[in-house]
Amino acid sequence: MNTNDFNIRKQAVREAMSAERFYEDMGVSPGLLELGGKILQELGERFSLIDETAQVNQLKVIGAMQKNRISAEHFNGSTGYGYNDAGRDDLEKVYADVFHTEDALVRSQITCGTHALSLALASNLRPGDEMVSISGKPYDTLEEVIGIRPSRGSLAEYGISYRQVELDGDGGFDYEAVRRSVSDKTRLVAIQRSKGYLTRPTLSVDQIGEAVSFVKKIRPDIIVMVDNCYGEFVDRVEPSDYGADMTVGSLIKNPGGGLAPMGGYIAGTKECVENCAVRLTSPGLGREVGASLQINRSLYQGLFMAPSVTAGALKGAIFAASLFETFGYRCIPDSREPRHDIIQAIEFGSPEGLIAFCEGIQAAAPVDSYVTPEPWAMPGYDSNVIMAAGAFIQGSSIELSADGPLHEPYAAYFQGGLTWESAKFGILKAAQRLIDKGIISMS
Numbered sequence: 001m002n003t004n005d006f007n008i009r010k011q012a013v014r015e016a017m018s019a020e021r022f023y024e025d026m027g028v029s030p031g032l033l034e035l036g037g038k039i040l041q042e043l044g045e046r047f048s049l050i051d052e053t054a055q056v057n058q059l060k061v062i063g064a065m066q067k068n069r070i071s072a073e074h075f076n077g078s079t080g081y082g083y084n085d086a087g088r089d090d091l092e093k094v095y096a097d098v099f100h101t102e103d104a105l106v107r108s109q110i111t112c113g114t115h116a117l118s119l120a121l122a123s124n125l126r127p128g129d130e131m132v133s134i135s136g137k138p139y140d141t142l143e144e145v146i147g148i149r150p151s152r153g154s155l156a157e158y159g160i161s162y163r164q165v166e167l168d169g170d171g172g173f174d175y176e177a178v179r180r181s182v183s184d185k186t187r188l189v190a191i192q193r194s195k196g197y198l199t200r201p202t203l204s205v206d207q208i209g210e211a212v213s214f215v216k217k218i219r220p221d222i223i224v225m226v227d228n229c230y231g232e233f234v235d236r237v238e239p240s241d242y243g244a245d246m247t248v249g250s251l252i253k254n255p256g257g258g259l260a261p262m263g264g265y266i267a268g269t270k271e272c273v274e275n276c277a278v279r280l281t282s283p284g285l286g287r288e289v290g291a292s293l294q295i296n297r298s299l300y301q302g303l304f305m306a307p308s309v310t311a312g313a314l315k316g317a318i319f320a321a322s323l324f325e326t327f328g329y330r331c332i333p334d335s336r337e338p339r340h341d342i343i344q345a346i347e348f349g350s351p352e353g354l355i356a357f358c359e360g361i362q363a364a365a366p367v368d369s370y371v372t373p374e375p376w377a378m379p380g381y382d383s384n385v386i387m388a389a390g391a392f393i394q395g396s397s398i399e400l401s402a403d404g405p406l407h408e409p410y411a412a413y414f415q416g417g418l419t420w421e422s423a424k425f426g427i428l429k430a431a432q433r434l435i436d437k438g439i440i441s442m443s
């Protein structure tokens, strides 16, 4: 700019930096941006409730770190056997304090959520035992863990049987059926908090707590395990607060805060967690081994960020539901329902809609924005899946991501966003993609 008049310069510079300009340059039309703005005005009250929950959870995490006297030394890693790794061991105490459990196992050697759940099950079940899922069909990848779909190394191969109790018509527990399905053989009851790749409602922590009490009344020695994936820090309470013996999840979802590069956790009773530790490494060695290399700091820092990151992801989910409902799509949960996880399902009813949505999410990413996601066969899933993720951590779904299996009802499962601002951009980009492809239209 060849003017030295500050006021002229200021006006030009400010205009170039306006939100409208940025959005337009990055492919979001002014009309869509305006619609988004109108929707956001109505969400203010809900967003402040989310901020209050994040505040409580933030204090919970800071309190646990202070109580365990976390210091810079905890960020030093270990190599080889990993003996005397205070950073790793005290992180487990921090997790136990956050989840209010006796103990926790938090390890990079737990490779993902499926592994954490598989470990929790295989460590605490013995041949002849039966496990009962009381929240219906479990997450797709667990079908092979359990042996619902025959698979090498499944629990079924080890003589562990399985029963499943469907949720009732309203998506709550069918207590009569639970009572009938529990027998002398029942050793473990599994509950999945989040909907996974189903369009059932997500269970609230209060609902889960009631089920834990119900099962414990039938027989107190039955182990209750909760798949807590995507649920952490959405509420002020966790399933462990209501007496679940094991609360299990992935560090590349909520509790890793986007900074954990890998890992999983199991928070629970001393007995259950100890069983997991000796199965993860080896009988006799248990938790004493397992080098953390250089990741301790990321796991602490990620946990510290997690309440706020989860809050941003929740805002994104609610904004997405509100926006896509105005275009006539069924959203689960709908825009007004209470939230118990960060997943937003949107039913597109056609492969084109689902694919366009995922393309838009991908195009909004900071990483790999130039690639076009395509449906593909994924290990552990029984139909083609399309996945959009432009993530710093491979497969991290606390980062803005969307995926969905290519079958009816062609639902996209949308989640994450390390910042609310990036989630908002992604959602607008996705809507714009559907508009550009003529699948939906403005007004």
Ligand SMILES: *Cc1c(COP(=O)(O)O)cnc(C)c1O
Residues within 6 Å of the ligand: 112, 113, 114, 115, 139, 141, 192, 193, 194, 195, 196, 227, 229, 230, 250
């Ligand atoms: C993500 C998820 C899993 C599996 O976690 P991965 O890290 O993908 O193996 C299990 N259960 C639920 C409900 C999930 O959302």
